[in-house]
Amino acid sequence: MDIRHNILYKNKNWAIILVVQFLLFYVLSKINWTILLFEKFYEWKKNIHVRFFSGLEFSFGDVFYLLIIVSGLFFFYRLIFLKKSRTLKAILVFLNISYFVYQSFWRMLYFQSPIIKTLEKKKITDNDIQNLAIIYLKLCKEIREKTPENKSGVFIINNIDQIKLEIISQQKNLPQEVCNKKPTTTLSIKPSLFASFMSKTGILGYYNPFTAEGQYNPNVPATQLPFTLAHEMSHQLGYAREQEASFIAYLAARNSDNIALQYSSRLYVLKSLLRAVSKTDPEFTKKILNQYSNKMKRDRENELKFIQKNDGFISELFGVSNDLFLKSNQQDGSISYSYFVNLLVIYELK
Ligand SMILES: [Zn+2]
Numbered sequence: 001m002d003i004r005h006n007i008l009y010k011n012k013n014w015a016i017i018l019v020v021q022f023l024l025f026y027v028l029s030k031i032n033w034t035i036l037l038f039e040k041f042y043e044w045k046k047n048i049h050v051r052f053f054s055g056l057e058f059s060f061g062d063v064f065y066l067l068i069i070v071s072g073l074f075f076f077y078r079l080i081f082l083k084k085s086r087t088l089k090a091i092l093v094f095l096n097i098s099y100f101v102y103q104s105f106w107r108m109l110y111f112q113s114p115i116i117k118t119l120e121k122k123k124i125t126d127n128d129i130q131n132l133a134i135i136y137l138k139l140c141k142e143i144r145e146k147t148p149e150n151k152s153g154v155f156i157i158n159n160i161d162q163i164k165l166e167i168i169s170q171q172k173n174l175p176q177e178v179c180n181k182k183p184t185t186t187l188s189i190k191p192s193l194f195a196s197f198m199s200k201t202g203i204l205g206y207y208n209p210f211t212a213e214g215q216y217n218p219n220v221p222a223t224q225l226p227f228t229l230a231h232e233m234s235h236q237l238g239y240a241r242e243q244e245a246s247f248i249a250y251l252a253a254r255n256s257d258n259i260a261l262q263y264s265s266r267l268y269v270l271k272s273l274l275r276a277v278s279k280t281d282p283e284f285t286k287k288i289l290n291q292y293s294n295k296m297k298r299d300r301e302n303e304l305k306f307i308q309k310n311d312g313f314i315s316e317l318f319g320v321s322n323d324l325f326l327k328s329n330q331q332d333g334s335i336s337y338s339y340f341v342n343l344l345v346i347y348e349l350k
Contacts, residue, residue, distance in 0.1 A: 007085040014092035025103045029111045037113050038108035042238050047185050049212040054188035057277045061208030062193040106209035109240035124270050124345045126277050130284055132348055133273040140270055141293045143263045154302045157222045157260050164189055167230045172251040181238050189214040199310045204228040207235035226264035243339035276341045
């Protein structure tokens with residue numbers, strides 16, 4: 001067979017460009033000033049990009065991903081069974097464009113200088129964590145007294161739109177020494193169309209770098225919802241790393257008067273602290289859980305019920321892969337606290 005009739009040979013240029021892109025972005029991620037350039041680019045395009053899809057009530061990003069999955073199946077069918085050269089070209093061009101957009105709109109932000117560098121260098125201990133957990137237990141109990149609840153005595157949210165507005169306005173007041181990013185000016189945080197899939201996989205929300213929309217699962221327990229919104233909106237602000245997005249979310253909630261946001265954030269902090277010491281001091285965790293107020297205990301019960309209800313094949317599938325991921329990331333057997341807990345405790349200690 002003549003090699004020129006081979007569909008791979010015909011499309012070799014697009015394949016080469018893709019490989020060059022892999023190498024190029026790999027090299028760019030190792031150079032400080034190019035990362036700074038991508039950071040500046042994100043700052044510049046941030047508000048324009050957010051505004052682009054903010055007007056739509058539904059998540060355009062969800063529809064976009066759905067279309068990609070459906071047309072992807074169609075194109076692969078044509079490629080494998082019909083061996084169409086034009087199909088391969090279309091796939092390669094699409095991969096090239098989306099890879100380029102993903103890298104320059106988002107992926108490069110993972111290499112930004114980490115927030116921990118703006119904080120004091122300090123080694124935290126179990127003791128620091130436990131002291132802070134005791135403080136946060138008290139803060140949670142206090143604020144929970146003021147929150148509304150449903151007939152079963154479980155915390156509910158009365159006005160989710162108000163929480164979104166509060167987060168965007170609190171993002172303007174983040175401490176300058178930690179966050180020097182321009183605030184976002186437009187809300188674009190939407191309930192996901194894939195809510196039930198998200199419930200089953202335990203995904204609370206996600207940020208779409210192509211449409212700059214934040215998506216959240218509207219069905220998660222009310223205790224987790226406001227913090228999830230703040231977390232996704234921190235991604236929008238330009239924080240790619242998961243734990244840094246949570247830290248920025250905590251900072252945004254810290255000075256807020258919105259009771260629901262406060263409660264959700266304080267509870268997230270408390271749970272993170274308890275998790276951090278649960279292996280070395282399980283008795284302490286148990287003691288604190290017992291000291292939850294009755295209202296907080298009902299909320300916790302509600303969270304556990306939600307997990308049980310969605311427990312099944314998919315969650316198992318995701319649970320296993322998650323576990324593998326965690327294991328492969330742990331270099332040695334040493335116990336280290338999560339990056340979020342480090343940021344939080346060092347910040348609170350000062
Ligand atoms: Zn996230």
